[in-house]
Amino acid sequence: MIRSTTLKSCTSIFSNRLNQSSLLLFKNSNTSIRFSSTLNNNNDNDQQLKYYSLSQFPYPSGNLHMGHVRVYTMSDCVARLKRMQGYQVVHPMGWDAFGLPAENAAIDKQVSPALWTNQNIQQMTTQLKRLDLQFDWERELSTCSPDYYRWTQDIFLRLYSKGLAYRKHSPVNWDPVDQTVLANEQVDSQGRSWRSNALVERREMKQWYFKITEYADRLADDLDKLTGWPEDVKTMQREWIGRSVGALVDFTFGGDMTLTAFTTRPETLFGVTFLSVHYKHPILEKILEQTTGNSKMLIDKQKREQLQSVIEKIKQQQESAVPTSADKEPELIAIDTGVQIDTPTGGKVTLVVASTVLPDYGTGVVMGVPGHNPVDHNIAKLLNIPIRHVITRADNNNNNNNNTDNNDNSSPSPSDDLYDNKDGTLINSGSFNSLSIKDAIAKMISESIIKPSKSYRIRDWLLSRQRYWGTPIPIIHCDSCGEVPVPRDQLPVKLPTDIEFTGKGNLLNSLSDWKNCKCPKCGGSAQRETDTMDTFVDSSWYYLRFLDSKNQKEMFNKDIVNKLMPVDVYVGGIEHAILHLLYSRFFTKFLKDQGIIDHDEPFKVLLTQGLVKSPTYRDSTTGKPLYPKDVDFTTPKPINKLTGNLVNITLEKMSKSKLNGVDPNEMIDKYGSDTLKLYILFKAPPENSLEWDTDGIEGCRKWLKRVESLVSGYVAERNNGQISKVSDKWNTQLNSLRYDTHSSIEKVTESIDRYTFNTAISFLMTLSNQIGKYQNNVDDKSSREYLEALETLVVLLAPFAPNASQQLWTELKSIDNNNNNNNNTVVKIQKQRWPVASKECLALQQKTLVIQFNGKVKSVINVQSDQQQQSELETLAKEHMKDKMSKFEISKTFFSTTKAGYSINFILIPKK
Incomplete structure (x- = not known):
């Protein structure tokens, strides 16, 4: 060569x-x-760079599944690389150990949640070690350990002292048989409890909240800092926060009362033909009581009964425990109360109660602009309310239109009475006519007609659960002193574990020895808070405790955390793209405000992985899933060995219920942990779904054998x-x-x-x-x-x-x-x-030089990638072919580049 x-x-x-x-x-x-x-050891005296590789810690269910294997294999691969590059690597593992599943399993197995959880932790630890994952086991933690939740309670008290933890009444799903609160996911499509099958009730109960809304702007703005996060995750967080920039507009009625509406389109103020409120708005009580201070409202008995009926109907729709189908729009319910409202523009509009107005967004009062908003348009059509247009159409923006209500040449026909144009100018708006939207808003602000404001879709974090297996909330209720925080030197408030667990209601309410206590403030009789914390609270700061998990004197050492945070790569499921990540960001920002840490974002890079799927076999007649061993694949079409029915095959997420799961232990026994992990990483990019197939893992095993050979x-x-x-x-x-x-x-x-x-x-x-x-x-x-x-x-x-x-x-x-x-x-x-x-x-890359005589290839040689001068290549080619060219003269030379390198074509003629 x-x-x-x-x-x-x-x-x-x-x-x-x-x-x-x-x-x-x-x-x-x-x-x-x-x-x-040989490669050198990592025994350097210089200061090491840090790298924090973290995978979302698991719930100790007792068995690993392939989703677990995929997440932990990714973080392990990165951690191993960084260790070999000389970094100080943190790659911990722990357990998200509190929560409802443990209670349910305890009921089924007649054991305590604590015993069941700890047994599962031991079992899953053994499985993880079989995978040969290089975790820092000395950092291991469990959220159900008092050594951990003592500091969860400490964070709660810090939030409480700043007014960011509070109680208020709110509706919950109540199971009257099991006497417990249910999450929305535990209520079926018929409004029944997933376990007791009882019809779920809606109850008002006093609940604990974290005031995450105080951080809404920072949570939204700082998403721009997260350059290592997927854009779709950041979009989901922005939409959940739901920040809207708009204005507040005051409407009056009854001579002495004000209704303030929030709107993102203040320029349409002159297009308001009604005002909508939600079904719980205080004004409705005034209307139904027929009084507003010293004045009387003109609403007859029939209208009053109609109003009460519609309010009740909206309430049932809004507070129903029956989930609304994602592909079905909820019924539009609305009523014109007949009450007239005075607008800031000098007109009067009617007051409407509508199911489209949310109690917890904005002020609960919405300007009805049916000419330019589809929701308002539907309400106007339903209630026969006038439609008015105050913005020019897109096709006549250049017209100098100063039309009034009686002379609106640009008004659409009745069949075309809904449009929007955010680049238009104002019409039918008095002194604001012909102004651009931007100029009109500026003028409205300068004349104090509107007041700039923001609104958010995000609500405060409901954290209390009427459950036993969770972190106790460190608050004591005293008849004399009210709510009293547990003194920090009395933490942790330990959860009693030597108990008889029945699963009926909140067990802590029945444990009088635990519940009854002395008030830390006055010394009188008092009671402990019996609600426990949502498990999202436990998982919102565990990445910090990992860094100093054995510290008994403080939550963690500030210097250690400041050195090792933020997390460099965080690996986990897309299903946690909103709440868990949002809550973790909230906790991080709060702790920074407290001076406990120096960073304000927890995760630099977010790596979300797709589902692990495998074939699901279902009997075509019954629809029931089948084990692969019960399917006959030798026939032209697969059939059920047990029934003879045809079998339908689909790719679905692995799960026990679909009988399509692949046991990691079986794969390790058959192929070894290396082949399993190699296949998991090779089969698909992290963000894509991984479709399991036996041929693929066999291929990885064969390749490893070739390397060994x-x-x-x-x-x-x-x-x-x-x-x-x-x-x-x-x-x-x-x-x-x-x-x-x-x-x-x-x-x-x-x-x-x-x-x-x-x-x-x-x-x-x-x-x-x-x-x-x-x-x-x-x-x-x-x-x-x-x-x-x-x-x-x-x-x-x-x-x-x-x-x-x-x-x-x-x-x-x-x-x-x-x-x-x-x-x-x-x-x-x-x-x-x-x-x-x-x-x-890297500069030694070879390229090919194709040598031709009169258009026919005579030889192909390798040349250096950096040798691209035509003259050098010609000389090289002539030297290589000198014996075959000795009897010829070169008439012409053609040189060209190719994908693989170069080509030289010598046009030869015999020597004379």
Whole structure:
């Protein structure tokens, strides 16, 4: 094989922090070149950079599923890379251990939630260790441990002291049989409890809240800082916060009362033909009572009864425990009360009660502008309310239209009476006519007709649960002193665990010895708060406690946390894109305001992964899922072995109920943890769904076997003397292999850093194929280039298949041990320095030069990638073909570039 020029100097692939004793020095082209025969340990004296790789901690259900395996394998791969790059890595594991599932399981199994939870933690710990995940187990924590929830209670008290934790009445789903509050997800489509089957009731109960709305602006604005988050997640958070910029407008009625509306379109003020309020608005009580201060409202008995009926109907719709179908619009319910409202523009409009107005958005009062808003348009059509237009159409913005109500040439026909134009100018708006929307709003503000304001969709965080298995809320209720926070030196308020668990109602209410206490303030008789905290509270700060999990004196050491936070990569499910992440961001900002930490965002990079899916087999007649073993695949179409019915096959999320789950333990038993993790990372990019298939995992196993064969074959030949000595010089004939080696380092490193693990594995497979091309040539395998490539492949494999790479590295190092008569040294692969690609070696990329005579290909040779001068290439081609060209003269030469390199076509004629 022909090479074009002398090899340029090429530095070692490894870090320059090398043991000098391991270096072989030689000269090539008058340039000294270093190469390390082993990768160096991470024993650096310089200050290490930190890297915090975190996966969302699991609920201890008792069994790992493939979703768990996928999340933890990703964070583990990144952590292993960063350790080998010399970072101080934090990669912890713990347990989100409180919550309703433990209570349900305790009822079914007749054990205490504490016992059930701790048994599951032990079982899942064993499973995680079988996966050979490199977690920092010394940091392990469990949210149901008093050592943890003591500090959860401390955070609650800090929020309480700042007025950010409070109680108020709110509606809940109540199960009258189990005597407990239910989450919306625990109510079926018929409004019945998922467990007792009782019809769920709506009750008003006093609940605890965190005032997260105080942080709404910061939570919205700081999303722009999160450049490492997926845009769709940030969009979901923005929509949940739902910040609207608009204005407040005052309307009056009865001579002495004010209704303030919030609107995002104040420029449409002159288009208001009605005012809408929600069904619980205080004005309705006044109307039904027929009094507003000293004046009387004119509403007859019939209208009063109609109003009461409609209010009740809206209430049933809004407070129903029956979930609304996502693909079905709720019925529009509205009534014109007949009450006239005075507008700030000097007109009168009617007051409407409508199901479209939300009690907890804005002020609960909405300007009805049916000419330019589809919701208002529907209400106006339903109640036969006039429609008025105050903005020009898009097609006549350039018209200088100063129309009034009686002369509106731009008004649409009755069949075309709804439109909007945010670039229009005002019409039918008195002195605001012909102004742009921006100028009209500015004038309204200057004349004090409107007041700039913001509104938010986000509501305060309801955190109290009428459940036993959760963090007790550290508040004491005293008849004399009211709400009294538990003194910090009395924390934790421990949850009693030596109890008989029935599952009926809130157990803490019945434990008089625990519930009854002394008031810390006056010393009188008092009672503890029996609500416990939502488990989202526990998981909103666990990433901080991980960093100092054994600290008994404080929540964590500030210096430690400030050094290691924020989390560099946070791996978890997209289902937590809103609430968990929003609450964690809220806690982080609050703790920064308290001076406890220095950062105000918890997670730099968010890596969300898709679902793990596998084939689901269902009987086509009954629709019931089947185990794969009960399906006959030998027939033209799969059939149910038990019934003979055809089987429908679909790809769905793995779950026990669908009988399509794949047990990680079975896969480890069959393939080993390395193959399982390699397949998980290779099958699909993190954000995509992973569709399980047996062929794929078999393919990964076969590839690992090929890599093992490359190493074991080489080691055997070194040990039996077929390869007696590795050359101490670089071989220019193997430049292509050096390029492949260094290119793989660059691509694999970049892929892991970008979390595209599947492409990183593809590059490893390519490198192994390139090495395999030299497998049968002893001279090539005796080269420095071949050993360098083989060692690099093994080291790059370590984050993906740590056991296999350790075994292979031990084999490679055994050669050195045998030569040194030292068979006891075992070199840890994870202690090796991650290789760094050399720029000089990356410049060794080969390109092809196609040589043609009169349009016919005569030869193809390799040339250096940086040798692109036509004259040099022509000289090289002539030298290569001089024997065949000796009897010819060159008439013309045609030169061109190709995808693979270059092409030269010599037009030859015989010599005279």
